[in-house]
Amino acid sequence: MSWQEPNKADGGWQAPLVFRAATADDxxxxxxxxxxxxxxxxxxxxxxTEADLLDGRRTNAGDVLANLRRPQSQVLLAxxxxxxxxxxxVAVEDGAGYFGMFSVQPTLQRSGLGRExxxxxxxxxxxxxxxxxxxxxxxxxxxxxIAWYERRGYTxxxxxxxxxxxxxxxxxxxxxxxxxxxxxxxL
Numbered sequence: 001m002s003w004q005e006p007n008k009a010d011g012g013w014q015a016p017l018v019f020r021a022a023t024a025d026d027x028x029x030x031x032x033x034x035x036x037x038x039x040x041x042x043x044x045x046x047x048x049t050e051a052d053l054l055d056g057r058r059t060n061a062g063d064v065l066a067n068l069r070r071p072q073s074q075v076l077l078a079x080x081x082x083x084x085x086x087x088x089x090v091a092v093e094d095g096a097g098y099f100g101m102f103s104v105q106p107t108l109q110r111s112g113l114g115r116e117x118x119x120x121x122x123x124x125x126x127x128x129x130x131x132x133x134x135x136x137x138x139x140x141x142x143x144x145x146i147a148w149y150e151r152r153g154y155t156x157x158x159x160x161x162x163x164x165x166x167x168x169x170x171x172x173x174x175x176x177x178x179x180x181x182x183x184x185x186x187l
Contacts, residue, residue, distance in 0.1 A: 015081040019120050022075035027064045029084050030075060034059045037103035046106030053139060054171030072129055078117050086113055090121045097125025097134040118152060126187040134187055137161060137180040154183040
């Protein structure tokens with residue numbers, strides 16, 4: 001499977017959203033989707049880009065495979081027709097659901113697709129993993145993104161975590177004031 005945009009000509013653009021858990025065969029497509037949503041020129045077609053904050057990679061095949069191999073962890077995939085249009089990592093971490101690596105194909109952002117993926121991830125954390133809370137970390141200077149999560153019931157916990165400067169697995173910072181903030185929602 002490869003990452004691609006839905007095809008308007010064959011109806012894939014309007015096809016219903018279909019979810020499934022990723023397998024090792026999906027890793028390359030997941031990496032391509034995540035990179036397109038956060039890094040480089042392609043990410044600027046959407047509003048979730050981190051291209052002004054970070055350079056370098058957002059993820060790689062090893063990171064995705066590690067998420068697939070963890071107990072109580074999956075990478076949720078969302079398809080329209082044959083096209084992979086979104087993904088998110090859903091897991092159990094520190095006694096709560098964890099939500100991360102959330103990526104929507106940049107030209108489909110602001111279409112409501114992200115809300116559907118987030119709702120499915122919350123359902124998995126609650127119903128499949130038995131978690132009462134979902135947590136995530138967001139770079140704290142991403143005000144528009146934090147506001148989007150707040151509109152979906154997440155609250156700022158006030159807990160800040162340092163950005164791992166010098167560890168290029170998280171990207172190459174383009175500014176010196178990055179930190180993570182923990183957001184949380186009762187499920």
